[in-house]
Amino acid sequence: xxxxxxxxxxxxxxxxxxxxxxxxxxxxxxxxxxxxxxxxxxxxxxxxxxxxxxxxxxxxxxxxxxxxxxxxxxxxxxxxxxxxxxxxxxxxxxxxxxxxxxxxxxxxxxxxxxxxxxxxxxxxxxxxxxxxxxxxxxxxxxxxxxxxxxxxxxxxxxxxxxxxxxxxxxxxxxxxxxxxxxxxxxxxxxxxxxxxxxxxxxxxxxxxxxxxxxxxxxxxxxxxxxxxxxxxxxxxxxxxxxxxxxxxxxxxxxxxxxxxxxxxxxxxxxxxxxxxxxxxxxxxxxxxxxxxxxxxxxxxxxxxxxxxxxxxxxxxxxxxxxxxxxxxxxxxxxxxxxxxxxxxxxxxxxxxxxxxxxxxxxxxxxxxxxxxxxxxxxxxxxxxxxxxxxxxxxxxxxxxxxxxxxxxxxxxxxxxxxxxxxxxxxxxxxxxxxx
Numbered sequence: 001x002x003x004x005x006x007x008x009x010x011x012x013x014x015x016x017x018x019x020x021x022x023x024x025x026x027x028x029x030x031x032x033x034x035x036x037x038x039x040x041x042x043x044x045x046x047x048x049x050x051x052x053x054x055x056x057x058x059x060x061x062x063x064x065x066x067x068x069x070x071x072x073x074x075x076x077x078x079x080x081x082x083x084x085x086x087x088x089x090x091x092x093x094x095x096x097x098x099x100x101x102x103x104x105x106x107x108x109x110x111x112x113x114x115x116x117x118x119x120x121x122x123x124x125x126x127x128x129x130x131x132x133x134x135x136x137x138x139x140x141x142x143x144x145x146x147x148x149x150x151x152x153x154x155x156x157x158x159x160x161x162x163x164x165x166x167x168x169x170x171x172x173x174x175x176x177x178x179x180x181x182x183x184x185x186x187x188x189x190x191x192x193x194x195x196x197x198x199x200x201x202x203x204x205x206x207x208x209x210x211x212x213x214x215x216x217x218x219x220x221x222x223x224x225x226x227x228x229x230x231x232x233x234x235x236x237x238x239x240x241x242x243x244x245x246x247x248x249x250x251x252x253x254x255x256x257x258x259x260x261x262x263x264x265x266x267x268x269x270x271x272x273x274x275x276x277x278x279x280x281x282x283x284x285x286x287x288x289x290x291x292x293x294x295x296x297x298x299x300x301x302x303x304x305x306x307x308x309x310x311x312x313x314x315x316x317x318x319x320x321x322x323x324x325x326x327x328x329x330x331x332x333x334x335x336x337x338x339x340x341x342x343x344x345x346x347x348x349x350x351x352x353x354x355x356x357x358x359x360x361x362x363x364x365x366x367x368x369x370x371x372x373x374x375x376x377x378x379x380x381x382x383x384x385x386x387x388x389x390x391x392x393x394x395x396x397x398x399x400x401x402x403x404x405x406x407x408x409x410x411x412x413x414x415x416x417x418x419x420x421x422x423x424x425x426x427x428x429x430x431x432x433x434x435x
Contacts, residue, residue: 014409016029016055018057018059019057019060024040029043031052037382055389060406064378065375065387066363067373069283070128071117071323072130072325074129076110078327094328099134103141110146114150116334117335118154124154124375130161140179144158155373160188163221164190167199167203186218186371191232191235192222192230204242205242222235222236223256224288224289227262228263236259239252244278249278252278254275257306260310275316282317285320286320289304291332307348308344309348319367319369321340321363339402341360342400342402344362387408406419
């Protein structure tokens, strides 16, 4: 098989010939033009314009590129304390490290993650980016620069994230407003860092009011706890109600939500129905949640993973993401959504082919829907041509097989090849150089 790369600027686009696509019987040709999927037809029947570049895939899988709807680029690769620690320790360790942040430091670490993300097949990211009086808008400015620098292959959305609270850190709200005036931003939140339940609810209200005011999306780190004994970690129903009251259906996401795993099934069903009715998405972050939850349990240690099968059953849009990479919140990670999807399957009792196909969607089309991207249309005529070619011929087993990414296509052009783009072959080494 011949792999053709260096195709930027091909005037008549590409044809991915003899490809396998989930949900489509038989091999197909996928024609790409003007940055979009032009058509999908039976293999050998596509009309190939004279100037089109034809890439024979020999039955290999073509699927939508990955979307990371919840990724912290600004604090990636910071390393973790020698003996680890719980959520409070992770926040404290990171707050201390943030005092030494510089534009160059944040950019260098983020660039390493972006290189790994591209190699994995990710071409869209919602970057949770911290804002507070200590770090100011430094990290926001870096993300804005990165969005422009990598715009040829990356859609980078910036979530303005008050990790240390809004009421708890006076001056943060003013900084958030300044950041939200920049293009490509959404409003983030972290209510559990406030002093009490009343302030946590006020935090939610502030974030949703900002989303309405600025006409953007809201994305809350809703909770990261073993259970709901502390009311700050039991706000999912409140978010659903507040979302509906403001008419923000479809524009709000909540991340972690580990406390859902500790709620009795009957009570949980009511919460999930409310989330579904309000169009609130849940982003599950298993690598972090497994690391931080249950640290006080001497036996029968809790997993703390939001119950994915229940979320699906109740119609709650569900996505999966890496969250943090090699820092105090998550000491592991390779910026590979497929790896995270498999991890979630392993700890969520996934077993059927349908389960694993659906897990694949949690890091592609469902994740795209969370960030409001038209990539949610998937691999379909007229959809954006952001695609991955896998070294596999079984579209339903991509999560299980974790196949090599052979080509990554962004905005209709090949931007990475596993065989030719040597500039990215040092990514693993780069990730190992922790700051």
